[in-house]
Amino acid sequence: MAALSIASASAIGRSTKSRRSCPSRRRISCIGWDPEGLLGPPQSGxxxxxxxxxxxxxxxxxxxAFTRQVREERERRRALRQSRVVPETAAGLIEYFLDTEARELEFEIARLRPRLDKEFFTHLQNELGQLRFSVSRTKDMEDRLIELEAMQKVLLEGTEAYDKMQSELVLAKQRLAKILQSEDKKATEQVAEYMEKIRAAVLKYITV
Known part of the structure; x- marks a missing residue:
């Protein structure tokens, strides 16, 4: 699955207290500094x-120093993931995603994929509709609308990409089984190639 690269996602991933007042917002972007995307996107191409x-x-x-920084970031992210409590309601889940760091969204989409169902997206769409057609819309309501629209786009694209990756993994598994059963002497190289593709596909979804 390719990393999400959505400009509108800059409206989400804010802290609970400062999400209305902070002018700078996080972005979801393709990661290039390190294999697991732990240190964020390159700054100068x-x-x-x-x-x-x-x-x-x-x-x-x-x-x-780089290795130490990667290790520390892994520990920070592991601790953060373990500390997060997933709400049981759709409304709570919306706030949960809004308060999740941008670079953690792919992990959370994978972990909570069963919860991102028709019922959840209907609830989200209903709140968006209420905000869009409100007669007296306040500044806070405008901000909320922007955040929810960004989150809706990220979650829709994220679940679509995750489902596609799952399908591709099934096909890769079938292909790998055929290779292992083959008597071709070059099968070993093909196995290594397929295993690397599978590893790359699932790497961002596993707990680091």
């Missing part, structure tokens, strides 16, 4: 990314 990689290859201290 492909050239900056290559320079960073070259520095890691030559500078032992930089490489150790």
């Amino acid at each position: 492909h050239i900056a990314r290559r320079e960073f990689q070259k520095r890691l290859e030559k500078d032992v201290d930089a490489r150790e």
Whole structure:
């Protein structure tokens, strides 16, 4: 599944207390600095990314610092995931996603995929309708509308991409079974290739 890259998603991933007053909002973007997307997107494009990689290859201290930073970020994210309590209602789930860090949304979409059903999206659409057609819309209502529209788009695209990945994994498993049963001497290389594709597909959904 390709990383979500949705500009409107900058309206979600805010803290409970500051989500109305903070002018800067998080974004969901393709991640390129490290294999697991732990450190966020590159700041200056492909050239900056290559320079960073070259520095890691030559500078032992930089490489150790980078490894330590990745490890610390993994621990932070693991602790954060374990501390989150998933609400039982659709209304509560909406707030849960709004308060989730942008880079954690793919994980939460995968974890809560069964909850993102017709009933949930109907509830979300009903609230959007009430906000859109309100006679006296306040600034807070305008902000809420923007946030919910962004979240709806992220969740719809995220669930679609996750379902597609699931289908592709089934096909990959079937293909892998055929390769393993083959008498072709090159089958070993094909197995390694398929296993790497499967690993890449599910990596972002597993707890780091």
